[in-house]
Amino acid sequence: SxxxxxxxxxxxxxxxxxxxxxxxxxxxxxxxxxxxxxxxxxxxxxxxxxxxxxxxxxxxxxxxxxxxxxxxxxxxxxxxxxxxxxxxxxxxxxxxxxxxxxxxxxxxxxxxxxxxxxxxxxxxxxxxxxxxxxxxxxxxxxxxxxxxxxxxxxxxxxxxxxxxxxxxNTVVDALHRNRKLAERKSSVLDDLGLEAGEFFLMTAHRAENVDDESRFRGLLSGVSTAAAQHGVDVVYPIHPRAEANLDAFDLSVPHNVRLVEAQEYLDFLQLESAARLILTDSGGVQEEACIVGVPCVTMRDNTERPETVSVGANRLCGVEPSAITASVDFMTETDNTWENPFGDGxxxxxxxxxxxxxxxxxxx
Ligand code: UD1
Ligand code: UDP
CATH class of the missing domain: 3.40.50.2000 (Glycogen Phosphorylase B;)
Known part of the structure; x- marks a missing residue:
């Protein structure tokens, strides 16, 4: 070839x-x-x-x-x-x-x-x-x-x-091709009993967060407190690395953080589009949140996607609970009108x- x-x-x-x-x-x-x-x-x-x-x-x-x-x-x-x-x-x-x-x-x-x-x-x-x-x-x-x-x-x-x-970024091409399809085909909101705009979506799988017991613990506690303060639940589709470490560290997941299976692409796109806010340490999820117009809080100390921060779609907070809650407060107050910096698909x-x-x- x-x-x-x-x-x-x-x-x-x-x-x-x-x-x-x-x-x-x-x-x-x-x-x-x-x-x-x-x-x-x-x-x-x-x-x-x-x-x-x-x-x-x-x-x-x-x-x-x-x-x-x-x-x-x-x-x-x-x-x-x-x-x-x-x-x-x-x-x-x-x-x-x-x-x-x-x-x-x-x-x-x-x-x-x-x-x-x-x-x-x-x-x-x-x-x-x-x-x-x-x-x-x-x-x-x-x-x-x-x-x-x-x-x-x-x-x-x-x-x-x-x-x-x-x-x-080709992430835009994939999103454009599949977003409408997701809206039509995915029943994930009904299946999980969720209302659009009434939940936070979270992902966390990065080695520096979930392989470190105290960072993982801080992250879960910060997310849970932030969600409680905003009167919503968190949906957390779990990555196998994180799942293995929840077990290994014997961490208990707070009651308002709902663990679900790692989601199929269309269901995940639907969850992203319908979330009030997204908390993540994923690279691709920071980009997608920015493109679909949902505010993002990134539970890391740095990002290789600084464009998302400079357009106002994303905020870095690390894993300290008080920093997570402050960033969530800040990002729920933004108007979601930034430009997508990742191209036209x-x-x-x-x-x-x-x-x-x-x-x-x-x-x-
Ligand atoms: C890898 C990438 C990371 C990327 C992520 C995307 C590296 C160094 N890391 O991390 O940059 O963000 O993929 O999701 O390349 N496991 C399963 N099933 C699988 C794959 C993994 O159960 O199909 C479990 C295993 O316990 C494994 C652990 O997940 O040890 C980690 O998998 P690995 O591919 O080493 O790294 P990721 O955390 O997936
Ligand atoms: N994704 C998915 N289902 C999930 C979580 C993520 O389909 O449960 C998709 C998401 O839409 C994004 C990509 O997986 O396009 C991000 O992958 P991941 O977070 O594993 O890796 P990273 O981007 O951090 O390397």
């Missing part, structure tokens, strides 16, 4: 779906290599179904392990497939271990590497994702930056301007067009 697309986790399946649809649309020959980093149905196959994506040609089935073991196994597996498929170009998206493995494998072979969602920076090297982003950006032959801000970060690190294209088209142009220019 001309193109190989490496993915492995829930957000990569969602954010690469517009790129895959564009390949289908234009009849570009492509191969999808799934690392198997995510494998539970509700983080994986359900997204292929709902986003109408073909089953990947390859699935390495790597599963969960320590960073080194997981990344190493992916690296060896991806290399083998790339040698066999011999694509001109390999695309990776985001900042997971699957991205790092795909990037290293490609950079040692005679193939071009494209990084979708390039140039995000939290400037926090304690986060595994930050290492993955920085390393991948510096290996990439072309970088698809979602915003002017992300392009700026790349230029500041000395990456040549002619490798960078500002494309918007044509990122997938731009990426595939650029990838073809660059390919034509590269002597091989």
């Amino acid at each position: 001309d193109l190989a697309i490496v993915l492995g986790t829930r957000p990569e399946i969602i954010k690469l779906s517009p790129v895959i649809h564009e390949c289908e649309q234009r009849d570009i020959s492509y191969t999808v290599i799934h690392t198997g980093q995510h494998y539970s149905d509700n983080l994986d196959s359900v997204f292929f179904e709902q986003l109408e994506l073909p089953t990947p040609e390859y699935n390495l089935g790597v599963g969960s392990d320590s960073h080194g073991a997981q990344t190493g196994e992916m690296l060896a597996g991806i290399e083998e497939i790339l040698l066999e498929e011999n694509p001109d170009t390999v695309l990776v998206q985001g900042d997971t271990n699957s991205v790092l493995a795909g990037a290293i494998a490609t950079s040692k072979l005679d193939m071009e590497l494209g990084h979708v969602e390039a140039g995000l920076r939290s400037f926090d090297r304690e986060m595994p994702e930050e290492t993955n982003r920085v390393v991948t950006d510096h290996m990439a032959d072309y970088l698809f930056a979602p915003t002017e801000q992300s392009k700026e970060y790349l230029l500041e690190e000395g990456i040549p301007a002619d490798r960078i294209t500002v494309t918007g 044509t990122a997938g088209q731009t990426i595939i067009r650029e990838a073809a142009t660059v390919r034509a220019k590269v002597p091989r």
Whole structure:
């Protein structure tokens, strides 16, 4: 094939779906290599179904392990497939271990590497994702930056301007394609007995929050207090990493925080659109809240999505209960009229067009 697309986790399946649809649309020959980093149905196959994506040609089935073991196994597996498929170009998206493995494998072979969602920076090297982003950006032959801000970060690190294209974020493409569908098809509000505008939605799965007992405890207590003060319940679709740690730390979840299964994409979009406010530590959820016009409170000390904060859609608060309640108070008072900074939903088209142009220019 001309193109190989490496993915492995829930957000990569969602954010690469517009790129895959564009390949289908234009009849570009492509191969999808799934690392198997995510494998539970509700983080994986359900997204292929709902986003109408073909089953990947390859699935390495790597599963969960320590960073080194997981990344190493992916690296060896991806290399083998790339040698066999011999694509001109390999695309990776985001900042997971699957991205790092795909990037290293490609950079040692005679193939071009494209990084979708390039140039995000939290400037926090304690986060595994930050290492993955920085390393991948510096290996990439072309970088698809979602915003002017992300392009700026790349230029500041000395990456040549002619490798960078500002494309918007493919999260917008996916949202535009599915939001109306979600409104029509999802019965999640009825199923959970929720009224639009009468609940908070929360997600928390990031290692630095849920692997740390006192941070996880603070976060749950802050969210619960904030919701009680605003007279609403919180819906918390739980990620398996967080679920495992609730057990391991024997944490009791406050009565007004309703744990539910990790949600399918359409149901989750419906929950986001109908929430009064969203509390999260997820990257993609910060973006989606901003795009659907629901105020967001981010339970982290930094964000690689500063655009959401500067347009007034998001506020950082860390995990101290008093900081969470103060930020929730502040964000429930905002008027939700900010501009979406992530583009017009044509990122997938731009990426595939650029990838073809660059390919034509590269002597091989
Ligand atoms: C990974 C990414 C993170 C991203 C998140 C998206 C890295 C370093 N982290 O974190 O950046 O935000 O995906 O959701 O790449 N598990 C299951 N079923 C699965 C997958 C995982 O039960 O299908 C459980 C296992 O107990 C596993 C744990 O979740 O140990 C963590 O999985 P892992 O893929 O290592 O990291 P995530 O927390 O999912
Ligand atoms: N998401 C979902 N169901 C859920 C939680 C999240 O479909 O229960 C989607 C959400 O719409 C977003 C993406 O998953 O597009 C975010 O993934 P996640 O928070 O796992 O990873 P991050 O973006 O932080 O890397």
